[in-house]
Amino acid sequence: MTETLTTPEPLTKPETLTVRARGIRKSFGEVVALDGVDLDVAVGQVHGLVGPNGAGKTTLLGVLLGLAVADGGDLEILGSPVRRTLALPDGVTGFVDGPGLYPSLTAWQNLAALARLRGDGPDGIGDALEQVGLTDVANDRVRGFSLGMRQRLGLAAALLTRPRLLVLDEPANGLDPIGTRHVHRVLTGLAARGTSVVLSSHRMDDLAALCSEVTLLAAGRVVFSGPVSRLASDTDELDYRLRISDPATARQVAAQTPELRVLEDDDLLRRHDAEALLVRGAVPAVDELVARLVGAGVGVRELAPVVAPLEAAFLALTATATGPSQDGDL
Amino acid sequence: MTAGPVTTAAVRLSGASAPPALVRRDYRFELIKLLTQWPIRLVLLACWLGPALLVAVISQQSALPADTLFGRYMSQTGWAGPLVVLSFSGTYVLPVVTSLVAGDVFATEDRLGTWRHLLVAVRSRRRIFAAKALASLTVIMLLAAGLAASGIVGGLAAVGNRPLVGLDGHLLAPGQAATTVLLAWASVLAPTLAFAAVGLLGSVAFGRSPLGLVMPALLALLLQIAQQLPLPVVVRVALPSYAFIGWRGLFTNPAQTGPLAIGIAVSLALAVAASALAYRLFMRRDFTDLAYDGVGRRVLVGAVLPLAALFAVTVGVIAGATPASGSGIDGAKLDRSLATAYAHIYRMQTRELHRPAVTEAELRARASCNKGDGPGANVGPGNDWRCVVTWQLPPSTAIGSAIYQLDVNPDGHYVADGDGPPLVNGFFEIQTSIGEIPNPLWEFNGQVDLLTATSPR
Numbered sequence: 161m162t163e164t165l166t167t168p169e170p171l172t173k174p175e176t177l178t179v180r181a182r183g184i185r186k187s188f189g190e191v192v193a194l195d196g197v198d199l200d201v202a203v204g205q206v207h208g209l210v211g212p213n214g215a216g217k218t219t220l221l222g223v224l225l226g227l228a229v230a231d232g233g234d235l236e237i238l239g240s241p242v243r244r245t246l247a248l249p250d251g252v253t254g255f256v257d258g259p260g261l262y263p264s265l266t267a268w269q270n271l272a273a274l275a276r277l278r279g280d281g282p283d284g285i286g287d288a289l290e291q292v293g294l295t296d297v298a299n300d301r302v303r304g305f306s307l308g309m310r311q312r313l314g315l316a317a318a319l320l321t322r323p324r325l326l327v328l329d330e331p332a333n334g335l336d337p338i339g340t341r342h343v344h345r346v347l348t349g350l351a352a353r354g355t356s357v358v359l360s361s362h363r364m365d366d367l368a369a370l371c372s373e374v375t376l377l378a379a380g381r382v383v384f385s386g387p388v389s390r391l392a393s394d395t396d397e398l399d400y401r402l403r404i405s406d407p408a409t410a411r412q413v414a415a416q417t418p419e420l421r422v423l424e425d426d427d428l429l430r431r432h433d434a435e436a437l438l439v440r441g442a443v444p445a446v447d448e449l450v451a452r453l454v455g456a457g458v459g460v461r462e463l464a465p466v467v468a469p470l471e472a473a474f475l476a477l478t479a480t481a482t483g484p485s486q487d488g489d490l
Numbered sequence: 491m492t493a494g495p496v497t498t499a500a501v502r503l504s505g506a507s508a509p510p511a512l513v514r515r516d517y518r519f520e521l522i523k524l525l526t527q528w529p530i531r532l533v534l535l536a537c538w539l540g541p542a543l544l545v546a547v548i549s550q551q552s553a554l555p556a557d558t559l560f561g562r563y564m565s566q567t568g569w570a571g572p573l574v575v576l577s578f579s580g581t582y583v584l585p586v587v588t589s590l591v592a593g594d595v596f597a598t599e600d601r602l603g604t605w606r607h608l609l610v611a612v613r614s615r616r617r618i619f620a621a622k623a624l625a626s627l628t629v630i631m632l633l634a635a636g637l638a639a640s641g642i643v644g645g646l647a648a649v650g651n652r653p654l655v656g657l658d659g660h661l662l663a664p665g666q667a668a669t670t671v672l673l674a675w676a677s678v679l680a681p682t683l684a685f686a687a688v689g690l691l692g693s694v695a696f697g698r699s700p701l702g703l704v705m706p707a708l709l710a711l712l713l714q715i716a717q718q719l720p721l722p723v724v725v726r727v728a729l730p731s732y733a734f735i736g737w738r739g740l741f742t743n744p745a746q747t748g749p750l751a752i753g754i755a756v757s758l759a760l761a762v763a764a765s766a767l768a769y770r771l772f773m774r775r776d777f778t779d780l781a782y783d784g785v786g787r788r789v790l791v792g793a794v795l796p797l798a799a800l801f802a803v804t805v806g807v808i809a810g811a812t813p814a815s816g817s818g819i820d821g822a823k824l825d826r827s828l829a830t831a832y833a834h835i836y837r838m839q840t841r842e843l844h845r846p847a848v849t850e851a852e853l854r855a856r857a858s859c860n861k862g863d864g865p866g867a868n869v870g871p872g873n874d875w876r877c878v879v880t881w882q883l884p885p886s887t888a889i890g891s892a893i894y895q896l897d898v899n900p901d902g903h904y905v906a907d908g909d910g911p912p913l914v915n916g917f918f919e920i921q922t923s924i925g926e927i928p929n930p931l932w933e934f935n936g937q938v939d940l941l942t943a944t945s946p947r
Binding site: 188222227228246248253255256258260262265269273274278314321 | 608
């Protein structure tokens with residue numbers, strides 16, 4: 161359940177890669193933030209980075225944005241080797257540790273200042289604000305913006321630069337459902353037009369909805385990299401909660417079902433439902449249990465995993481590599 | 491928003507050079523950020539309006555700030571006001587405004603968490619450093635220009651364009667006064683630049699910590715205290731703050747340009763050194779370290795020690811290049827300075843009393859100054875200098891004499907307080923045909939050139 165999955169050699173041809181990283185290492189003094197990280201991001205791909213706090217996600221995003229240079233390994237972005245800080249090809253943008261906006265300026269002024277820095281006019285500002293749903297507050301000072309609005313404005317700032325690689329650190333932080341919808345629409349739209357997106361997130365539902373591939377980091381190492389669907393399917397056993405018509409009979413049936421364990425965690429039961437049954441097993445074993453319950457005349461009213469498959473995979477894959485969760489991210 | 495194809499040929503590496511057009515863009519961006527901050531706007535407004543109002547109001551008062559240089563002349567000429575503002579600005583205002591602007595220009599990005607955004611947008615640390623330094627310098631120069639212009643306008647509007655009494659008693663015609671006042675203001679731009687560079691260094695070195703913000707003000711305070719200590723003259727003029735008072739030498743005839751030139755050179759050296767150190771620290775900073783809160787101990791090695799070494803070298807160079815020694819203040823220098831000032835001001839008093847004209851040469855004024863009552867050496871600052879001035883009023887061969895108590899500051903500036911006889915310098919006012927006017931010989935200011943060699947009487 162917790163073994164590290166090996167990353168197969170990428171089948172993607174190098175010329176279709178926006179990011180090609182091999183053996184990236186980065187340390188801060190004694191602390192190893194990245195320890196031989198490989199990463200491939202194809203053109204037009206939305207690639208998720210996930211891992212517990214301190215896994216090295218932010219450091220890796222910082223390296224992709226040119227904010228830091230790796231101590232070792234090879235990094236190519238848009239076909240160019242990156243060996244110095246900030247020496248990136250045009251078309252790479254994004255943010256780590258928040259979108260970086262100036263509170264004394266309005267939303268429009270923030271974007272206009274950014275456009276002027278690039279030598280551009282204000283032409284695309286209205287469109288960028290509209291895409292992230294901030295047209296109505298264009299002339300409000302950013303000082304009064306919520307975290308979610310700032311995140312969306314940060315995304316609008318990135319859109320202005322017409323990116324070919326967009327690197328985002330926790331873009332869904334603080335977003336309400338409408339904001340989330342705006343951000344998802346923008347990112348999928350960008351990917352459809354050929355922009356590669358690398359984003360980190362703690363929210364597995366975001367990753368599942370947005371990313372075609374994910375890379376799991378733990379303690380600076382890659383523990384999984386590949387399609388989201390494979391991550392979910394690689395998860396063997398899950399905990400399931402069943403609400404049934406006859407808990408006593410159901411418990412007996414479950415105990416006799418092969419390759420299935422009945423969980424006796426009182427606390428877990430109390431938190432969910434005293435009348436529920438908690439079992440742990442793979443999908444075939446759960447299918448078998450349902451068939452047996454029906455055969456025994458027990459009504460199954462509800463069946464759901466206690467933890468979502470992606471989240472369970474995340475927890476399983478990172479459990480051995482990390483230890484107690486650390487504060488902050490590297 | 492369409493992304494182009496990924497081809498190596500299409501790729502252009504950024505950040506390798508800093509063409510002027512790009513620096514101009516970044517500079518404009520930094521300037522906008524500074525000028526949209528309310529504290530900066532308020533300080534700008536205060537600097538452009540405050541001195542004019544203060545000078546105009548104080549000039550109309552019966553009690554003038556006589557303990558401030560040129561303060562006693564504020565009701566007599568409009569050129570005294572900007573010099574009072576200059577004295578005050580050099581001590582407090584300019585170091586504080588450089589703190590506010592240069593001391594915060596880098597640190598503000600740390601506080602707002604915008605460094606990574608800025609770096610990704612600009613892609614060149616060199617351009618960011620140049621733009622921030624230039625933008626903060628622009629604002630500081632705007633503030634300094636406001637202080638000068640406002641003081642001048644306030645003085646001229648309230649009192650008028652009249653002659654100014656110099657620090658050796660000679661009269662500067664309005665045109666000459668205007669030129670000298672402007673030169674004096676121009677001379678303090680060098681130490682302002684030095685303090686701005688120290689502000690940049692503090693801002694880069696300390697990040698979010700308020701230490702960076704207060705560094706120029708703290709340095710100014712320390713130097714202000716040091717200026718009051720009985721330091722050797724070569725150390726005193728090597729202090730970066732000396733250039734804030736070196737302009738006083740412009741108001742003597744001949745001008746005491748030595749200390750001013752050294753002060754400006756010291757300031758410019760400090761400005762270059764502090765800017766270079768700030769640049770070095772900035773270029774080496776790791777922006778992926780989210781917990782960055784200043785470079786801590788590295789400040790000692792990267793900033794404080796090099797600046798201390800620069801100061802030591804400066805002291806050595808000045809000691810080797812100038813003949814001055816000790817405090818730079820001795821009885822012989824005071825004798826010459828007081829006699830010269832007395833002769834000039836006696837002539838002024840003669841004019842105001844409508845007595846027959848007399849020249850300084852005809853007066854043949856002499857002074858003899860002694861420090862304290864004991865047999866100690868006649869050297870050093872203090873308020874226990876007692877001087878006897880003698881002169882002749884042709885065609886009489888009788889010798890007149892007057893007594894002055896001198897309060898001599900370590901920086902060479904002194905106040906001569908008349909101690910009789912009453913008809914010469916004993917009264918605050920004198921009776922003229924137009925009524926009672928301030929007696930110019932009752933109390934006046936003077937300035938000793940600290941860097942000239944001591945000569946026997």
